[in-house]
Amino acid sequence: MSKALEIKGLRKTYGNGFEALKGIDLDVNEGDFFALLGPNGAGKSTTIGIICSLVKKTSGEVRVFGKSIDDDLANAKKDIGVVPQEFNFSSFETVWDIVVNQAGYYGLSRSLAAERAEAYLRQLDLWDKRKVASRMLSGGMKRRLMIARALVHEPRLLILDEPTAGVDIELRRSMWTFLADINRRGTTIILTTHYLEEAESLCRNIAIIDSGEIAENTNMKALLKQLHREVFILDSTACLPEALSLPGYAVERVDDHMLEVALEKGGSLNEVFRLLSEQGIEISSMRNKANRLEELFVSLLAKK
Amino acid sequence: MTAAEQWIAFVTIVRKEVRRFLRIWMQTLLPPAITMSLYFVIFGTLIGSRIGTMGGFTYMEFVVPGLIMMAVITNAYSNVVSSFFGAKFQRFVEEILVSPMSNNTVLWGFVLGGVARGLLVGLIVTLLSLFFTDLNIQHIGVTITIVLMTSVMFSLAGFINAVFANNFDDVSIVPVFVLTPLTYLGGVFYSIDMLPEFWADVSRLNPMLYIVNAFRYGVLGVSDVNIGVAFAMVGVFTVLAYAYCMYLLRSGTRLRQ
Numbered sequence: 001m002s003k004a005l006e007i008k009g010l011r012k013t014y015g016n017g018f019e020a021l022k023g024i025d026l027d028v029n030e031g032d033f034f035a036l037l038g039p040n041g042a043g044k045s046t047t048i049g050i051i052c053s054l055v056k057k058t059s060g061e062v063r064v065f066g067k068s069i070d071d072d073l074a075n076a077k078k079d080i081g082v083v084p085q086e087f088n089f090s091s092f093e094t095v096w097d098i099v100v101n102q103a104g105y106y107g108l109s110r111s112l113a114a115e116r117a118e119a120y121l122r123q124l125d126l127w128d129k130r131k132v133a134s135r136m137l138s139g140g141m142k143r144r145l146m147i148a149r150a151l152v153h154e155p156r157l158l159i160l161d162e163p164t165a166g167v168d169i170e171l172r173r174s175m176w177t178f179l180a181d182i183n184r185r186g187t188t189i190i191l192t193t194h195y196l197e198e199a200e201s202l203c204r205n206i207a208i209i210d211s212g213e214i215a216e217n218t219n220m221k222a223l224l225k226q227l228h229r230e231v232f233i234l235d236s237t238a239c240l241p242e243a244l245s246l247p248g249y250a251v252e253r254v255d256d257h258m259l260e261v262a263l264e265k266g267g268s269l270n271e272v273f274r275l276l277s278e279q280g281i282e283i284s285s286m287r288n289k290a291n292r293l294e295e296l297f298v299s300l301l302a303k304k
Numbered sequence: 305m306t307a308a309e310q311w312i313a314f315v316t317i318v319r320k321e322v323r324r325f326l327r328i329w330m331q332t333l334l335p336p337a338i339t340m341s342l343y344f345v346i347f348g349t350l351i352g353s354r355i356g357t358m359g360g361f362t363y364m365e366f367v368v369p370g371l372i373m374m375a376v377i378t379n380a381y382s383n384v385v386s387s388f389f390g391a392k393f394q395r396f397v398e399e400i401l402v403s404p405m406s407n408n409t410v411l412w413g414f415v416l417g418g419v420a421r422g423l424l425v426g427l428i429v430t431l432l433s434l435f436f437t438d439l440n441i442q443h444i445g446v447t448i449t450i451v452l453m454t455s456v457m458f459s460l461a462g463f464i465n466a467v468f469a470n471n472f473d474d475v476s477i478v479p480v481f482v483l484t485p486l487t488y489l490g491g492v493f494y495s496i497d498m499l500p501e502f503w504a505d506v507s508r509l510n511p512m513l514y515i516v517n518a519f520r521y522g523v524l525g526v527s528d529v530n531i532g533v534a535f536a537m538v539g540v541f542t543v544l545a546y547a548y549c550m551y552l553l554r555s556g557t558r559l560r561q
């Protein structure tokens with residue numbers, strides 16, 4: 001399978017001497033939907049900045065569809081569409097001009113640019129706003145504007161740096177559908193996010209970066225398999241006894257009506273319920289404590 | 305990118321630049337029109353009538369070429385410095401930096417935007433001057449060539465300023481504290497023959513003197529200095545500024561972290 005992105009030994013030391021990337025290796029296959037995760041300051045945006053040449057690498061190699069950013073930058077750039085973390089468009093220009101001009105920068109004819117701009121603005125629900133100056137858009141609209149702008153030259157690799165930050169749930173879900181659709185039609189997508197649910201539902205492969213190093217690089221299924229423990233929150237109908245214990249289970253009384261139970265992989269919830277009813281405790285509702293990936297994420301980073 | 309694609313990218317920048325200064329015409333076109341009209345009224349009409357002639361011309365005829373040139377220089381420079389710095393400040397320069405267009409395309413796109421504003425303001429000021437005096441351009445070729453070369457040179461200089469500027473103060477420092485005084489002292493309002501020998505010699509170190517005089521030569525047919533020097537100097541500075549701009553773009557200085 002051909003590679004959309006190959007990163008080898010990538011290092012970045014910023015001007016102030018801070019080493020943001022300490023030699024990372026990363027491969028993303030063509031057609032993949034790839035999640036790049038990591039805590040704040042891990043080096044995700046730095047990595048993306050280097051791929052699209054906004055940040056100068058200190059050393060290492062980056063290839064986009066086989067084209068090195070050192071020897072064949074212009075051709076590499078043609079294949080990349082990037083949605084940065086921070087808004088970076090002119091606040092005085094209209095939505096339409098921003099998208100059409102970007103197409104022009106890639107050498108698309110005016111008519112093709114207009115055609116594409118219309119298609120993407122419609123798909124991203126911005127068509128009604130096309131004549132509006134970008135500063136008058138809401139935060140969620142600005143994000144979508146950046147997505148339309150990144151797609152107008154139809155790149156083979158779309159990189160999104162926290163595209164759903166500050167976007168409401170409904171809109172986030174419609175963005176997921178949109179991205180999944182683009183991916184299905186053949187665009188390779190790399191996404192960073194702090195909503196792990198997002199990575200879990202969209203992405204097939206994943207890398208976790210921490211303090212400028214790759215902590216984990218695997219596929220989503222294998223990663224979730226590593227998960228040994230799941231914590232459930234149970235609500236009881238009546239007041240819970242002060243001293244609460246379930247033999248064989250880690251249990252914690254959160255308050256008068258709420259308890260947490262940790263379940264090892266392969267453990268049985270039925271058994272938990274049986275032990276609880278033996279003590280006369282009736283459960284009215286139950287939920288997962290956290291997103292499974294989130295737990296894994298925390299434990300992975302804690303191991304280091 | 306193919307040459308045709310580069311051309312489209314270039315036209316995109318130029319169109320965007322021209323639309324920018326037309327959209328904010330109250331900040332870009334109106335002020336020089338007002339300032340220069342005031343100069344024409346004050347120096348040409350009110351004071352000029354008392355000064356009498358200078359080098360065989362009415363004072364109004366004498367000052368008009370220098371004032372036009374001053375407007376061209378400051379507007380070409382200001383356009384590029386404020387537009388490119390604005391793009392850097394609001395970060396939409398990244399739209400350009402991530403695109404595959406060549407550094408030449410980027411640079412000449414912005415430079416042509418500056419030239420367009422310089423020439424448009426020059427034209428506006430020239431038309432306004434016609435309310436106060438007649439213009440009989442003596443050497444049309446010299447006039448047009450020096451205006452074009454000068455506006456290119458100062459657009460390039462504005463680009464360099466924008467690359468290094470950190471805030472909006474850095475954008476106005478050069479036009480206010482360097483370009484305007486040097487032009488004032490560069491023989492816009494007087495012939496350096498009128499100065500004591502020492503100050504005339506000092507004035508000869510001022511590059512604006514040559515530019516103003518070359519333009520005045522084009523319009524009136526007289527010059528305090530050898531206009532060949534003006535062309536050579538503007539030519540050399542243009543080439544140097546261009547080479548430096550290309551170096552800045554290639555190295556990503558102040559543009560890529």
Ligand SMILES: Nc1ncnc2c1ncn2[C@@H]1O[C@H](COP(=O)(O)OP(=O)(O)OP(=O)(O)O)[C@@H](O)[C@H]1O
Nearest residue numbers: 014016018020039040041042043044045046047561
């Ligand atoms: N221009 C810069 N100069 C110096 N240090 C920088 C610069 N940009 C980023 N850094 C540092 O590099 C590290 C990585 O930053 P980066 O923006 O890549 O993190 P991130 O993973 O994208 O974080 P977040 O999730 O908060 O967006 C941080 O410690 C940051 O402070």
Ligand SMILES: [Mg+2]
Nearest residue numbers: 044045085161
């Ligand atoms: Mg980031």
